[in-house]
Amino acid sequence: MFDEKKEVNNIEKYLLFELGKELYAIELLEVKEVITPPETTPIPKCQPYVCGLMNLRGLVLTIVDLRKKLNITQGPITPENAVIIFDLKNRLVGGVVDSIVKVINLKKDAIKPVPDDNTTGHHLKGVIEHENTLCLLIDANKMFESVPQKKAA
Amino acid sequence: MDDLDKEFKQDFLTEAKELLDSTERSFLELEQQPDDSSLINNIFRFAHNLKGTSRAVGFGQIAELTHNAENLLLKLKQGEMKANERTVNALLSFNDKVKEMVEGLQQDLDKQFEIAGLVLELEQICSNKIETIENETSDGAEGTDSDSDSPEESELVDVAPPSELFEEHPESTPEASPIIDEVQLAVDYELAKNGRQNFDSDDHDFPKVAASADLAQSNKDDQVEINPDALKDLEELYGISKDAEVTAIVKADVKVEAKVDAHINAREENKILVKPAVANESTKVASKEPLKEKEKEKEKENGKEREDETIRVSLMRLEKLNDLVGELVILQSVAEQALLQSSNSKIARSLGKLCKDIQDLSMSLRMVQVGPTFQKLNRTVRDTSKLLNKKVELKIIGETTEIDKIVLEKLGDPLVHIIRNAVDHGVETPDVRLASGKNETGIVEVMAFHEGNFLVIQVTDDGKGIDPKKITQKAIEKGILSKSQTITDQQAVELVFHPGFSTKEQVSEVSGRGVGMDVVKTNIESLGGSVKIQSRPGVGSAIRMVLPLTLAIIDGMQVICGNQHLIIPRIQVHEVTKLDPARLTIMTGRTPYYRLRDEVIPVFNLSKDFSIPSKMEPEIALIVRTGKATYAVAINDVERQQQVVVKPPTTETLSTKGIMGTTILSNGSPALILDLLEIYKNKIAKESISSVKTAGAA
Known part of the structure; x- marks a missing residue:
């Protein structure tokens, strides 16, 4: 039953954003909101890509610089940057990106699998073709899941 | 469907868990007052409910185990057996087992457990009794078979007639008492064996018979077969009516009695049997009186509860509420600044007050009374003192003091540690106590009270206290202290919190591994609390824990x-x-x-x-x-x-x-x-x- 439903409206929305000059995408359902970079309270003894804590209307959440986390660029955060608040399975977390591009509608089967070349991270869900360029679809849960594991190791 | 089923099961488990806490308490009380029939009745009713409900929701193992415990309880209820240490131990281990099962099932609804051992033990205790019956009745009987239906049938005998019938004949009790047991047994036996009773209903000396004379008369010379199913119905009817109003009990009693009498075959030959049987029942009535009073009290309590109804809310939702209220309070302080600037100070003040009230209320929702947790310590004291052959009494003060549920949950283990230590290291053996002029029974006291924003829990014992010299000596031996170091007596006493410290010469089963107090301190500190100890050699020790009321x-x-x-x-x-x-x-x-x-x-x-x-x-x-x-x-x-x-x-x-x-x-x-x-x-x-x-x- 549920499968049929999905067949009928298998069009989903994706948010495209830029990290450095690279284009990335995320399922819109995993995005709670997009904000301008907030003031953060630094967290001592944390990974360098963790910017700090912010107060999102009473909720304390961590802001992570995705450009640093994914080893793309190392630049400072400017007011032109944006912060995506990711709505993960059991928590919220903010990710700094260079800019938001747009929201697109896409059929699920238009997503191609990630080429298996042993270099891509496990946090990628697939590849989307958008206006003749390829962009990588990120699995937000997996991407942030790896944070504590890395630190523990 | 499946979800509904799961929900039923989880609901059952939550309720069962609460019930088990109260039964554990009842079992312990039973040991103190083996003759308290209201207590036994309460436990029995619980066991019966548990059996029925667990079977209904599909926990066969709990039902099986409870069935066996119920058999044992029935014997106690009928007065066939007295609650002694062995039975209470068995019942307590039954309680533990079911608790373990309930907890296990909460994690995994299909979990299976090893229950054969306990079932066997319960059966053994039950059948021991049956053997005794055999022995005692062997002269008058042609061999007995311990037939599984007997509990239900003997239920009949337990049916007490309305008390007022007996109040005029208190003197019948002492006369008849020596043969009560025998008669009771004989009756049981007859019931089990033949499914009928031979009674003389024409003996008008006895009110029970008089009351039922009409019925019995009509049945004179008739052999009435007792139908086990009907008896089961009776038992249920009886059980249900107890839950209902007291008047209903009386009615049910009368009804039941009428039916019993209907089963009585009027024959002239057994005068002796009837006499003590009635007397026996009158003794039971005497003990039943307080039950009825208690039932009435309970009814009143129930009435009160109805006025202030409660609902079950998941802790997660309460936490969410607290989060939201937290947000509200923060927003309020921002709004207050803005309002004060625009000279709307009145609105700002009212808003602030309202927010504070809401916050207080939402915090108070997480508060629970410490009582149940304290009551569980009774068990610890009992088991520990039994093991060490000491006499210890636990006094509980401030049961109604409230504390955050999460704090309380984390407090359970440290409290058990402290109580065990008090019984093991603190309280002396009875002879030592007598020799030092103390009462034979040691007293361990747990007290809870509020102090500002903190909850204080104090555990005191009147034992031998901690000897600072001995403890210093030990600390030097263990390399915790160097010989050149001098410490005050208080510092010495506080060494018990040092990791890896234990003064007990031998590691006992109860305590003395030297991890206890260290763990207590760590646990309490992880809750944001503190622990202090004071001790006077020969007088006793006191441990004082100060805890935040809430972790939020x-x-x-x-x-x-x-x-x-x-x-x-x-x-x-x-x-x-x-x-x-x-x-x-x-x-x-x-x-x-x-x-x-x-x-x-x-x-x-x-x-x-x-x-x-x-x-x-x-x-x-x-x-x-x-x-x-x-x-x-x-x-x-x-x-x-x-x-x-x-x-x-x-x-x-x-x-x-x-x-x-x-x-x-x-x-x-x-x-x-x-x-x-x-x-x-x-x-x-x-x-x-x-x-x-x-x-x-x-």
Whole structure:
């Protein structure tokens, strides 16, 4: 039953954003909101890509610089940057990106699998073709899941 | 469908868990008052409910186990057996087992358990009794078979007629008592064997018979077969009516009795049998009276409960509510600033008051009474004292004191440790106690009360206390202290909290592995509380635990360290002092020392130790005193003290040791709550090793 439903409206929305000059995408359902970079309270003894804590209307959440986390660029955060608040399975977390591009509608089967070349991270869900360029679809849960594991190791 | 089924099961488990706590208490009371029939009836009703419900929701194993326990309880109920230590032990282990099963099932609804051993034991206890019946009745009977239907049938005998019938004939009890048991047994036997009773209903000396004369008369010379199913119905009817109003009980009693009498075959031959049988029932009636009173009281209580109805709410939703209220309060403080500027101070004040009320209320929702947790200690005291052949009484004071549910949950284990220690190390054996002029029975007292924003739990015993000399000696032997060190008696007593410390010569089954008190201290401190001990040799010891009422709000000290505002739990800071450079000794390669009055303590720089960039030299020292060490933590400034709403640490902060949680300051920016004890735990271990080494070298 549920499968049929999905067949009928298998069009989903994706948010495209830029990290450095690279284009990335995320399922819109995993995005709670997009904000301008907030003031953060630094967290001592944390990974360098963790910017700090912010107060999102009473909720304390961590802001992570995705450009640093994914080893793309190392630049400072400017007011032109944006912060995506990711709505993960059991928590919220903010990710700094260079800019938001747009929201697109896409059929699920238009997503191609990630080429298996042993270099891509496990946090990628697939590849989307958008206006003749390829962009990588990120699995937000997996991407942030790896944070504590890395630190523990 | 499946979900509904699961929901039923989970509901059943939650309820069963609560019931099990109260039955454990009842079992313990039963040991004290083996003749209290209302107690037995209560337990029996519970067991019966448990059996029925667990079978209905599909927990066959619980039902099977409970069925066996029920058989045993039935024997107790009928007075066939007396509650002794063995039966209570068996019942307690039954209680434990079911509790274990319930807890297991809450995790995994299809879990299977090993119950054969306990079932066997319960059966054995039951059948032991049946053997005795055999022996006692063997002269008059042609062999007995312990038929499984007998419990239900013997239920008949338990049916007591309305009490008023007997009140005029109290004298019948003493006369008849010597043969009561025999008759009772004979009756049981007859019932079990033949399914009928031979009674003389024409004996008008006895009111029971008189009351039922009409019925019995009509049945005269008739043999009535007792139908087991009908009896079961009776039993149920009887059980249900007890739950209902007292008047209904009386009615049911009359009904049941009528039916019983209908089964009575009127024959002239058995006069002796009837006499004591009736007498026996009158004794039962006597003990039944208080039950009815209790039932009435209960009814009144139920009435009250109905006035203030309760609903079950998941803790998660309460936490969500608290979060939201926390947000509201923060928003309110921002709004207040704006309103005050626009000279709308009245609105600002009302809003503030309303928010405070809402916050107080939402916090109070998480509060539960300490009573049930304290009651569980009865069991600990019983088991421990039995094992050690000591006589100990547990006194509980302040059962209605309320505390955050989560704090209370984490308090259970430390309390058990402390109580065990009090019974094992504190209270002396009866002969020693008598020799030192004390009452044979030792008293362990648990008391809970509020003190400001804290809950104090105090455990006192009137035992032998802690001998500071002995403990110092032991500490030197274990290398915890060096011989040259002199400590006060109080410091010596506090050595019991030192990890790896135990004065007991032999490691006993109960306590004495030297982990107990250390774990207690760690657990209490992890709750943001503190533990203190006081002891006077020969008089007793007292352990005092001070706990925050809730984990959701703590008394915090807002400090500045480098460029950051941080919150430190107030309870961790013993005092605040200005760092006087003249008293600071800086040594290369070592932690600097500071002279605080007559003490020399290490000074740690928080900005260095916690990697907080700082341009200024620290000016203020927070003095931290733990059971192991005293040290100063240097910071830049103390801003204020305030209550802060504790929010959980975010995933990214989890890996950093020493971050207890996060909060939002009044200016709206997030801040970290630091656990100084955690940050300096390792440093202190190193410091004390080096100081012991230097002391040893000297």
